[in-house]
Amino acid sequence: MAPEADVVVVGAGLAGLTAARRLTQAGASVKVVEARDRVGGRTLNHKLANGNVVEVGGQWVGPTQHRMLALTQEVGVEIYPTYDRGENAFEWNGEMRRYEGAIPKINPAVLLDVLQAQKRLDRMARTVPLDAPWRAPKARQWDNQTVWSWLRRNVASRPAREILTLGCEAVWAAAPGDVSLLHFLFYTHSAGGLDALFDTAGGAQESRFHGGSQLVSLKMAEELDVELDAPVRTIAQDGSGVTVRTERGEFRGRRAIVAIPPMLAGRLVYDPPMPGHRDQLLQRMAQGSVIKCMAVYPEAFWRGDGLSGQATSLEGPVKLTFDNSPPDDSAGVLLGFLEGPQARRLTRLDQAERRRLVIDCFTRFFGPRAAVPEEYVDRSWAEEEYTRGCYGCGVATGGWTEFGDALRAPIGRLGWAGAEYGVVWNGYMDGAVSSGETAAQEALRNL
Ligand SMILES: Cc1cc2nc3c(=O)[nH]c(=O)nc-3n(C[C@H](O)[C@H](O)[C@H](O)COP(=O)(O)OP(=O)(O)OC[C@H]3O[C@@H](n4cnc5c(N)ncnc54)[C@H](O)[C@@H]3O)c2cc1C
Numbered sequence: 001m002a003p004e005a006d007v008v009v010v011g012a013g014l015a016g017l018t019a020a021r022r023l024t025q026a027g028a029s030v031k032v033v034e035a036r037d038r039v040g041g042r043t044l045n046h047k048l049a050n051g052n053v054v055e056v057g058g059q060w061v062g063p064t065q066h067r068m069l070a071l072t073q074e075v076g077v078e079i080y081p082t083y084d085r086g087e088n089a090f091e092w093n094g095e096m097r098r099y100e101g102a103i104p105k106i107n108p109a110v111l112l113d114v115l116q117a118q119k120r121l122d123r124m125a126r127t128v129p130l131d132a133p134w135r136a137p138k139a140r141q142w143d144n145q146t147v148w149s150w151l152r153r154n155v156a157s158r159p160a161r162e163i164l165t166l167g168c169e170a171v172w173a174a175a176p177g178d179v180s181l182l183h184f185l186f187y188t189h190s191a192g193g194l195d196a197l198f199d200t201a202g203g204a205q206e207s208r209f210h211g212g213s214q215l216v217s218l219k220m221a222e223e224l225d226v227e228l229d230a231p232v233r234t235i236a237q238d239g240s241g242v243t244v245r246t247e248r249g250e251f252r253g254r255r256a257i258v259a260i261p262p263m264l265a266g267r268l269v270y271d272p273p274m275p276g277h278r279d280q281l282l283q284r285m286a287q288g289s290v291i292k293c294m295a296v297y298p299e300a301f302w303r304g305d306g307l308s309g310q311a312t313s314l315e316g317p318v319k320l321t322f323d324n325s326p327p328d329d330s331a332g333v334l335l336g337f338l339e340g341p342q343a344r345r346l347t348r349l350d351q352a353e354r355r356r357l358v359i360d361c362f363t364r365f366f367g368p369r370a371a372v373p374e375e376y377v378d379r380s381w382a383e384e385e386y387t388r389g390c391y392g393c394g395v396a397t398g399g400w401t402e403f404g405d406a407l408r409a410p411i412g413r414l415g416w417a418g419a420e421y422g423v424v425w426n427g428y429m430d431g432a433v434s435s436g437e438t439a440a441q442e443a444l445r446n447l
Contacts, residue, residue, distance in 0.1 A: 005031040005225075007443050008244045008253035010232045013041025014429055015417040016259030017220040018071060018436030019443075024224065026444055031251050032224055033244060035231035035386045039221040042381070042390055042419075043429065045212035048296055049375050052326040053212040054333060056292050056379040058391070058429050059324075061213075062199075062206040064192055065430035067437065068216075072209070075219040079207040083323040084200045086306050089365050091313035092159070096365065102199065104312070106159070113160035118194050120154070125188040130423045133186040134404040143401040147176035147184045162314050169340035170320050171197045172394045173288025178340075179394035186400065190426040200310065200322075204428065210327065213429065227251070231386070232260075236271035237412045254447055257439045259417040262393060262407075263287055264386065278411065281403035284396040285420060287389025289343035291380040293318065293336045293358045295373035300325045300332030302366045309334060311365040317342040318361035334362050334370065347380040354378060392419050392427030408438075413446075415439045 007023050009016045012034035020030045038044075044057040061068050061079060072079060090097045090104040099105045128136040136142065147168055151161045168176045168184070191197045197204055209215060230246040235256060237243075242256040258265050266274075266282030274282075300323060302309050309323025317338055324335035336358055338346050346354050355376045362370035381390040408421055417439035422431020 004251065005029045005253045006255065006447050007031075008033060008242060008251045008256045009259055010235070010244060010256060011035075011041065011259035011418070012039040012217070012221060012226050012228075013259060013418070013432060014043065014068075014217055015419065015421075015432040015436040015439075016041075016257065017217050017224065018433045019257050019259060019417050019440040020224050021220050022437050022440035023443060026440070028444065028447060030225065031253065032221075032226040033230045033232055033246055033251055034226055034228050037229050039226060039228075040214040040217035042387055043213040043217060044379070045214040046377055048331070048333075048377070050296065050331050052331055052333075054294055054324060054335075054377070055209075055212050055214065056294075056377065057213070057381070059208060059213050060205045061209070061429065062196070062204040063202060064196065065204075065425055065428065067424075067434040068428075068430035071433050072216055075216055077215050077219065078210040080210060080327045082200050082205055082208055083300075083303075083325060084308060084310070086303060086308040088308050089311040091311065091315055091365065094315070098307070110157050110159045110163070113155055113157045114163050117151075117155045117160065117164055121185065121188065122193050125185040125193070128182065128185045128189050130186070130190055132404065133182055134401045136182065136185070139182055139401050142185060143180050143182035143398055145181050146397060147179050147181055150181050151176055159314075166312065166314060166319055167194070167198060169342070170337065173290040173339045173343065173389075173391050174286075174394040175340045178286065178396065180397045180399060182400050183395035187426055190422070190424055190431070191428070205322070208327070232268060234269040234271065235414065237414065242413045255413045255415065255443050257415045257417050257443060259436065259439070261287060261387060261389075261418060262416075262420050264388060265416070275406070275411065277403050278406040281399060281406045284399035284403070285393040286396065287382070287387070287393050288391055289340055289347070289382050290390045291338040291343045291346060291354070291378055293338065293354070293378040294324060294376070295334045295336075295359060295362055295370065296375040296377075297332035297334070297369070297373055300329065301369045302332070302334075305367065307366065309366075313361065313365065316361070317346055318358055321362070321365060334366065334373075336361060343380065343382070347382050351378065392431075410442060410446075415442050
C-alpha cells in the first residue's frame, strides 16, 4: 500500500499538533489521528454558566517557556497576568496564617530547614544533563532512591519535610515515594530551578491565556487535517512505511510520530513489537494523579479581604489554591488542586462528596462566603481514558539510569513527542511544544 501522507501523527495535543504544524510549514503532507472528539489533550477549556471560560487542564505559562510563548503569539492568542496581589494564606496545625511575598510566617528553624534543602536540591539539579540525565556524576546514587528517602535522610524537622512533600505533590502530582530523586532533579533543572516551578510572578504560574489555553490547539487544528474519534490501537512498520490502525480505519504514512503520554504509548500494539528496553522504560513512567477543582462566585470576595486567593495547607485535602477569576473581574473563581495521594483518595468519591470536601477547604481558607458557590466544576484526569493521569509523569527509581537512552530514540520509522520528552520544561506545555518541533525536524531529516 502506498503512503497516503508523509507523516501520520498520533495524538492531537500540543505536541502532536505542533509537530504537524511544523511539518506542514516545511511542505510535508500530514495526517493527525486523535482518539477524542476534540483536540488539545491535557488542555481543555470549560464554559461556566456565567459564560466565562476556565481551563480544567493546563492553564499557565511563564517566563523562559519560550517555545510555548512563541507558538501562542504565532497563532494569535494573548496572555495576561495571573492575579497575584494581596496576602497569601497558610494553614498549619489547624490555624490560618497570612503572609506577604513568597515566605510563610512559620517557625524560623523549620523555614531554614526548608530553604537549605531547596538550595541543596537546586545545586544537585544543576549537575544533571538535560538531554541525558543518566550521565549526571551521581546518577546511579540518585536514581536508586526516591525523593522520600532523600527527605528522610537530609531534612531534620518533620514540618519541613511536610512542606517539601507538599511542593513535590504540587509539581509532580505524585507522592515523594513515587518519584526517583534523579527524575526530580532532572525535572527541576529542566525548569530552571525549584523557584521557577513554585512561583507565580517570575515562575510557571505567571500568566494565563485569553480564551483559555486550549485555544492554541484549536487554532492549530483549523489549518491541519485531523481525524477525530479515531483511537489508535496498532502501529505496523514495513519496508515502505507505517500503517496506523484506528477504530475508524487505517492511515498510512512514510513515517509516524507518536505524540501521546508515554504510558499510553506502551499500551499500543506494535508490529514488529517494541524492543524490551523501551517497553520497560514506559512501564516506569507513571502519570501523576490530579483533580482540578473550581468554585464560582459572583465576585472575588477574598480580594476585598486583602487576600490573593493563594492558600497553602498542610491539612488538605485541597493543599493549594489560586484566584482563577476571569480577566475582566466579572466573577470570582477559586481554583483548588487535589494532588498525588489526595487525588487518589478523592477520585473514588462521587462528585457531590468531593465538592463538599473541597468547599469545606475553601471555607476554612477564605471564610464563610466561600461556602456558597454558584457553580462547582472538577475534573479527575486519572479517569480520562486517553490521558490516565497528569500533569506529566514521574519516572520511578532506576528508570533513567537503566533505560533513559530509549526515551527519545526513534524506532525505525517511528518518532516520539509529548511533554514527557521535553528537554526544557519537561512535563509542561512548553516541553510538549518543543518536543513536537524536535520530532518534526527528525521526521523531515528522514523523509
Ligand atoms: C490539571 C492539569 C493542569 C496542568 N497545568 C499546567 C500548567 O498550568 N502549565 C503547563 O505548562 N502545563 C500544565 N499541565 C500539563 C500540560 O497540560 C501538558 O504537559 C501538555 O498539555 C501535554 O501535551 P501533549 O501534547 O504532550 O499531551 P496530551 O495533551 O496528553 O496529548 C495527547 C493526545 O493524544 C491523544 N491520544 C491518547 N491516546 C491515543 C490513542 N490511542 N490514539 C489517538 N490519540 C490518542 C489524547 O486524546 C490527546 O489529545 C497541566 C495538566 C493538567 C491535566
